[in-house]
Structures are given as C-alpha cells and as structure tokens.
Amino acid sequence: MFQEPDYIENLSLMLSEVLHDIGINERLMMRRRRGMMLYEAINNITYRLIDIDFTIYFLGSKSESTTISGLHSDNDALICLNDTNVIQEWSEWEHNKENYLMIQDENTTPGYCYLQLLRDDEPLPVTDMPNEYHITDSSERVLLKNTLKNGAIPGAVCNGPSNTIPGPPGFCDSDTVIAFHCKSWHQSASGWLERQGIGRWPTQEMRRYASSTGCFVVPTGSKVSEYPELEWRISTTLAERCLIFNLNITQIRCFVLLKMILKTFLNPEGEINVSSFMCKTVLLHCIENTEPSIWRENNLFSCLTYCLLELHSCVENNRCSHFIIKHNNLMAGQFTAETKHELLKNISDVLQNDSQLLLRIDIANLGQRLQVKLNIVPDGAYYYLSSIDIYEFYLTTEYLNSGYLISSSYTLILIYLHSTSIRTMKQFVGKLINFSVNSNRLEQTAYKFLAPFVFTTYGSALASSSIGENNQVLPESLVWLSAGLNLDISSSTFKLASIFYCTGDLEKAELILRHTEQQYDSYPVVIICSCWDMPPPTVYAECMRVFTEEREDNITHITAFCVRFMQKEINCVPRELQYCLDVHKVT
Template sequence: MFQSPEYSNTLSLKLSEVLEDVGVNEEMVMNRRRVNMLMASITTVTFRSTCRNATIHYLGSQSEGTTTIGLNSDVDTVIVKYDYNVMQDWSEWKQGKNNLLMIQNENVTSGYCFLQLLRSDVPLFETIIPSENYIRDGVGRILLRNTLLSGIREDAERHGPSNAVPGGEEYTDTDIVYAFPCNSWPQSASQFLESQGIGSLLSPAMKRYVADNECFVVGASSKISTYPELEWRISTSLGERCLMFSLNITQLQCYVLMKIILKTFLDPQKESALSSFMCKTAMLHCIENTERNIWENKNLFTCLTFCLLKLRGFVQNENCPHFIISENNLMAGQFTNEEKDNLLRKIGDTIQGDARCLLRITIDDLGYRLQVKLNRIPLIPHAILDSRAVNEECSSLLLLNLAKVISKSQLTILAYTIHLPHSNIERLKQVIIKLANYSIFGNRLEQFASRCLMKVLSSTLGSIIVSSSIVQNNQVPYSSLMYLSLGLDSDVTSGRLKLASVFYRVGDMDRTEFILRQTESRYNPDVVEAVCSCWSYPLKSLLSAEFKRKCCEQNENCIFDIVSFCVRFLQIEVNCVPRELQYEMMRSTRDDMQHRSLIDSQWMNYAVVDSLPYLYFLQYKTYGKLHRYQDRQRALNNLLKIIVQGGNFGHRETTLNLLGQCMEQENKYNEALQCYMLSIQQRERNNAAKFHICRLLAKCLRKVKD
C-alpha cells in the first residue's frame, strides 16, 4: 500500500468520495446517531414507566454512524439494571441495597473483576450464601456468578454474554447484553486518564467527559480466565462511544474501511476471533499517536495503511491493549498459532496488495465505485445507487426501525398494564401520567420518546373507557373523547380508526363515515408505509420512492405523517370492536396455545389488524348501514385490491378473515371459504379462520336442509 504521495492523495480523495456516496458522510452519520439515541430513549422510558429500574443504551456501529447498508451492522443494546450497588470502595456502600464489592487482584484477568456480596444492613462482608447465583470461594468470600445475567430470550440466540435477536427483513438485528452499573470510574483506567499522546484526540477536557460516563460490569469472563464462572468484564462502552463521537469524518471512514477489509479479506467466514472492536482499538491507538492534521481525506489511504500495520503488530505480539483499560489484552487466548499465522498472512497480503485489494471489494460495490471514480471503467447507468439514493435508503430503514420500536413499546406497556392487580383503566392512566412527566421534565430525547408513547396509548385508554360505558348507557364519555383526540396523530391512521370504531359501535354512522373519509384522504399509498412489530415478518414489497425521499429530507418528526401502525384492541375494549373483528380475540384453541411463543402471547389475545385493510372494512360496514351501496362496493373492491396487490402488512390472515365475512354478507360463500383457506395458509395455527370455516360450513348445511 505504499505509493507516491501524488498517487496516494488522489486515491485517498476518490476513496473518501466513494465512502461518502455509500453513506459514510457527516449528514448520514449524525442521522444514525440521533435516531439510535431516540430509540434507546423510547425503550428506556418504556422500561421506567412500567416500573423496571433500567436504562437502555444503543451502542456499537449503528449508534456511532460507522456502518453502511452493505455492512448491515447489528444494534448493540446494553440494558443496565440497577438491582445491585457495584462499588470499588467501602465509601460507596448503601444501606438496604444489594452491595457488591469489585475485586481486582492477581487472580483476576486485567479488565475484569469478581463481585463479592456485602451485607445490606451494615457495611460488612456477607457470610451466608443467599441463593444459587452465589458461590463461596476458597477464602470464604461470597461471590456472584456471572451467569446471573445470562438468561436468554425466547426469540434470541446465545452469543457470549449477549442475546442475538433477529430483526427480520428490512429491520436491524439486535445483540442484547445485560449489565450492572458501577458507582465510579474503574481504577484500572487511571492510566488512560493520566497519559497524553501526541494526537489531540484526548484533551484533558475530553478525558474528564469520558470519565463522567457510566461504566458497567457484564457477565462474561476472559478467554484465559482461571475462574470463568466468576469473572465479570468491566465495560467502558459509553466512554468509548464519546471517543467515537469526537472523531472527524476521515477517521470514521478509515474505521469503516477497516471493517470492510475485515469482512472481505481477513475473516469473510467469521471463523477467527479478530473483531471489528480490535480494528477500532488499533485505529484509536494510531489516532492518539499521530498529529491530528494527518487525518484528512487526502491522507485516507495512508491512514488506513497505518491502522493495518498497527493491527498486524497487535496480532504478531498477541497483544491488543484496550484503549481505555490498557492492561486488558483483547487478544489474550484468542488465537491458535495456526490462526495467528493465517491472520498475519492475510493482513500482510492486504497491505502489500495496494489499491488492487480495494478494487476487489464487493461490499456496497466499493471496488466498482472506486474504479469509476478513478476513470478506469465507465459508469453503467442504474448499476449502482447514487449517493442520494443511498442516503434515502439508509434514512428510510432508520425511521422504519424507529417506528418499530415505538410500536413494540406500545405492546410492552399494554402487556404490563393488563397483568397488574388494579383496574386496567387506572393502570394505563398511571403509565400515561409518568410519560407526561417525562414529556415536561425529561431531556430532549425523553420528551420526544414520551410524546410518541403517550399518543399511541391515549387512543387505547379512551377506547377502554368507552367500552365500559357502552355496556351501561351506549354513550361516549367526554373523558374518553379527550384521550381519543390525543391519540389522533400517533400516526397516519391507527388513532383515527380507533375513534371511528367507537362511533361505529355506538351507531353514529355519520361521524364514523366522516372520520373514515378524512383518514382515507390522509393515507397516500405512494408515501405511507405500514409498520407492525407484533412479529418479524418479511416485507412483501419495496419501500416507495416518495417514502424514502421524505425520510431523507425531513427529520424523525415526519414519522407521524408517513407511518401507519396496526390497530390493536385489548379484550377489555371488546365493546368498541366490530363483531367481525371480535373473533380475532378467540383465535386459539387449547392446542394452539401450546404453539405460541412468548412474543406471540403479547398480542394474540388482542384483535389486531393492519390499518389500511381495516379502514376499507369499516367503510364497507358503514356505507352498508347508510344504504350507500355504490360506496360500499367501492370499499369492498379496495379491500380486495390491497390483498391481491400485497403490501407490507403484518396481519394478512386477519385481513383475509374480514374479507371472507364481507363475502358471506354478499352471499358469496365459495369466495368466503377461499378467503378463509388462504388465511390458514398465511398462519396455520392461532387463526380464527378455522372457526369461520366451521361456522360457514354449518350455515351452508342449514341452507341445504332448508
């Protein structure tokens, strides 16, 4: 990779342009950071409003902005649980808390610790083992096992200390790690705070800022640990994120290039222990020991070479010192001699391969793009996405993930409110009050998060109040209208469809028709995308060009105008649900219940339907009661049309069940039966279509007998 300065500078500038074109530019980096911080705040507010004392952090490449569409990096999620008081000094002991003293000595790998249990009533060592999560060591200390936080989610795979949760098509996979917070900055990082390289990355002010961030202990031991069940890794992830946020765009591009090279040449099959975190560490050491003016786009190729040389030196010495906790060797026990020799050869070949290696990279079409930039080959029209199209693609995927987090948080809160020993209305009111406090007194991110959740939950609360009132006097209380109004703008459709359902059930067809007509006018199919988080389903059609454009040109506030959530009715809202949809609340036989996952159980007792199909179904029913039969036929045709054309809907089986019942009302029994059979093809179990088939066959038999 050593060339003349003129050639190197030209190559660097073109390489930087390519990386900007594939989304590693200042605008996209900031967009990724902002949206990921918002998603973390929404999840944190959800946890805290449901009485779980935890903070959620989104870390890693997605939150740093150091990824591309081709790299498709996971979201690294750290759930910090405040169940324990983790202390380094006796002065941090707290009465009434589960106190754990960090032990770092010659028996513990550098960068790790043991956690010794202390008494909660007086500052003394605990002598009694309280549960199977603890063990007494050879000198009588009661130590906490690191398996305490290793409980795996049902929808996840185990990857070390993390739970890997698939995101499905178009959504980002998530690695979830549970952690306990430390009271103070680790003593093992003191050298980091005192040292100063020639680079200006870490000014004293920056170091103080990094040190002010929380650090954690994570349930994971080192590869060379003598006590793999007892070691806890000390994590300074928040401090590391601060460092990444301080880097300039050239430094970020260099890191992205290292990850692309790792994935393309060094470890394409993910067989070695060489990781992107080691690449990041090598780059940070290079930045700390070079002048800042070196890190400019005209030197990108040279900077990449320095980082690869540093990485090769780490592998050669089998020592990659953690950037903050330098005594922690990230490569300790990671490689066999054969793996080491293989990695050294691959890194050496990449360095010696010069730009030819870069031209062979297929991730994000980087090699092809670079050849075009260098005028080696002509650009084939439409062969690759241009920079604007890439930014639109990235922005739309980010906002889809944000919408999914909002939708999933609603599910989480609803599951919480129906399992507490108080009235459902009061439970949900208490949650909304907590969210209202966050919207006033929280930081900017918490205010946005709480407003999103308040909107989607207010419609449910209003509907619950109406459902109780309908039984008594078939009236819509003023308080319910207030909550339903607050939820109108939760998205394009779902809040309005809840209100329309209320008026439909009390027989006010004029208001129902007016709301449905307004809702239809707001739903521009060229812009609006359906989002459902009930389960991970593949998207059936591409995102619209107009949706992508709006996501790119506007910020996250546009989500309320371009996203359509599914409509969810709890069983206690049954009186606000049309009769045809009520069957979805009884979708499961006793045998079906055995085939539900934990995630399914959050929504399968509800009546859940995608917004656009439900809009057309309600129109069909409303126009029928208003004797506007031409409009009713138009609504039925629209419902049939979106089923035939497809769309990114999550509850196709429910839509088919509604269409089947419409066909029954049209006396088209064969078509109705076909709808129910297609519904079962979509979801074999936990599907109300089985009941509809039995009911339809019984109806047909009665007609034959008559």
C-alpha cells in the first residue's frame, strides 16, 4: 500500500494499459453502450407495435459496459408495467387507471414504501380488498403485496426481486425485474438534488436529467423490515445509469477492478456479502468527495486504494448509504458479525498487499498481463487473447445478440398478425410508418431493422390473396416486397422468388435465386434463427471487417434470417413445401 510515487504512477499506467487491452476502453465502451440502447429501442418499439403496454430498460454492468467476460455478468432488465400509476401526490392520480399511493411511515424502512390501492373513478382510497395480492393493514389501508413477482414471467426462476430467464445455448441468463413507475422524483431523494460534492459532481445538468426520470418501485422488501412482504424498494436506476454514463475511463476502470477484487478475494465462494452495487455506490461517493483531477490514468492505483479504504469503512460501520437516497443503508442486515469480521480481514489483506494481489487475479488474465507489462516475466510467457481478438469477440457477441433480438421481435410481430385480416395488416404497416416518422435517431435505426420484415410480410400476404383469386401478383404487392429487400441476404428475396414460382414465372424466380447465390459467394453468410434452441452460429473471420464499421445496419449484408410464412401467405408457398405449414402456428 505504501509505495514510492514513481512506482505507483508506473503501476497505474501499466494497469490502465492492461484494462484497455481487455476491452475497458472508450471506443468499445461507447459501442457496447449504444448497442444495448439499440436493443432497448428494438424491444420497446416491438411492444408498442403489438399493443403490449410495458417498457423494458436494460440496466446493470452490460448496459454500462463495466464488465468483461470473466466476471460472468447476467443481462439485467427492468420491465415497467405502464398500466399502473404510482403517485406521491393526489394531483398525480389518473382516471380509469390502476393507481397506487406511495406511503412511507414509521414502519417502512428508509428507501422502501408501501403501495396503497386507490379507486380508478375518483382520487379516493379503496376500502374493499379486490384479490389475494392485497392485504388490509391495521389502519384499514388496502396495500399491495410484493409477491407480484412470483410467476410473473413464464419459464423464469424467481430469485429475490428478479426473475431469472435461462439464456439460449451459448448466451448468458437474464435477470428481469418487474416494476411500476412514478413520474415524480421521490421526496426522500430531494436532498440529493441540492447536494454539492468537492468536485462539483454530479453536474447540475445531470441532476436535472436524473430528476426528470422519476423513480420506480420494485417488488422486494428490506432484510430488516418488520413487514417484508408489503414493502417495495424505491429505485432510481435511470438516474444511476446517467451517472455511470458520465464517468471518465479511469473511473470506469476503477469500478471494474473493484468488481474483480470482489469476485476474487471478497466473495470467492460465490456468496454475495458485498455486492457490485455496493462497490458502485462506494465509487460514486468517492468521486463526489474528491477533486476531478485525481481520476486520471497515472493515478488509477491510488484511486483504487481510496475506494477500498472507503469500502472497509462502510463494512466496519455496517453502513453504505445509497448514493441518491441517503437514508437507505445498503448494508442493513446484509451480514452477520462473523461475516463482517471475515470481510474486514480480507479487505485489510487486499489493502496491505494490493499491488501483489493484483498479479493473482485470473479474470481476463489480468494478473498475467500485468506481470508482462511490469517485466516480471518475459513477453510470451503466458498465452492469452490479444486486444484485437477481444475486440472482435465483443463485436461478434454484439452482432449475434442483435440478430437474435431482431429475429425474436419479428416472431412476436408475426404472432400478433397471424389471426388478423389484410386490412388490419395495412393499418399495422401505417402505424409502423407513423411511429418511425415521430421517433428519435436511435429509434429510427431500430425501425430500419423491423420495417423490412413487416413490409415483406404484408406484400407476401397481399400477393397470396391475389394469387388465390386470379394467379396474379398486384403491383402494390411488389412495391411492399421491394421495400423489404434490404432486410438481409436472402429471406426476403426467397419469398419474392417463391411468389414468382407460384405464379409460374420461373424465369424471374431463377434470376432472383441466382442473384441471391452470388450474394452468398460475396461474404461468409451467418444464418440466424430464433425458432429453435440451437448453438450460436459460426461467425467467420471475414465478417469482422463489417463488424468494425460504425454502422449497425451493416449486419444485414452478412446475415440470412430464416424464412417464415403465415397461413394467410399460403398461396406464396410452393405446393411441394406447403406440408411444412401448421394452420395453428406461425412457421
């Protein structure tokens, strides 16, 4: 811990270089964050189109880009049910909506609340208990129990406040939390808006944005609550995401190092005594209470030591105050006296030997890479992935995630359209176009991925209807089919070739298929299908040039999505293949 300044500066620079090489750098961080925000937009646009009234937010280390593969972070998502209105003031009550009043009294734990059910016809409390999800307390208030999370998502395993959804083969699990939104900033966090740290961080602009996001209530009670089944945790997660997005690269690297130390030395058996959220909170407090000038690359080691000292103080005092809701103690009831003693010993060991212990961290070969940088061992003594290999790994993962998400979103749209009429499909296309015109730039990118699927499906359904009547394809059908041709390498062109085949125009069908074959010869094509649980497809090295370009829609140049027909497209399917269609399912 007590090293010469020159040694500390050199160690900090070497540590920064290693973290850069394993993927904690500005370029990859910004790309991964934009990718997660794009996934969020694609999901929410899909839900909006098919009239599902909830909003999903991707949160945690994946969306923040504060993780690496060796930390095994799950996908964290919050699903906000928009049909429920949580209020703090009676003026926020909404007619014909399920309204709940947020209540905090002497029985609620700081940072938590009760939800009192209100009438939907006028702003008054409900007096009759409507179902088994509610309970009447001693004050005759009808309160919502937080057991809402149990069985909320089919196929998920309930784990605390979250529902863990197993990922497909080759992909990580997803931890999804059900929540309700309150449009106003929570009263218990109002003091944070006026709080000013040494470094004048967060800025006033960040605070204004944070307050505009309101807050969520999440179905989980405090470990020290007298009535844990009635409490709902108040979450300022969008504000916290804003704060992390505004950290500099040294602060991000410090956070990643804290999580590595946590996993390697403080929670080695997988037992979560100190959580990564606590480490994040400690980091934010440290940033608030220091000058911005100390958070630079050649001072990374000292910043890490400072955060570890603060973490030691939190454990020693059994108190880690939530960064925004000050009275919420994240460590309340978190560990026993015996566990606390063990944690303090482990943190002290890390502080006394931190420069040496860093060399023992196996995650992403950090220790080995640092030994090479410090000339402790010669270059080539260890084998590990190069920085280029790691960059390509993250880009490949991002590409596959995008492809499967787009394919899954299309499946949801097909299920929604399956039993609709052609007229309703036309209205759906109009709704999609209208939404895209009135959207921001990120949402417009998301629409570019989804719209060709819809255009191709609508054009095919029109063609099927006209083929059934007079074995002809109307010009309007070809217009919509043409609008969907930039979907990918082959799925839309296969549909078009199939339509010409069904009308007997074999020359056009052959021309389209030959052109598609040439496309396959230009690039190694990656086939993506979300219909079945299959291992991730092989992504060839030749695809990497496309990945490294800074345009998301370039993935359509190397991707072949599966070809799917609805029953209303039956006349566009060659008779030899029609046995594949199931009249009860989307195929």
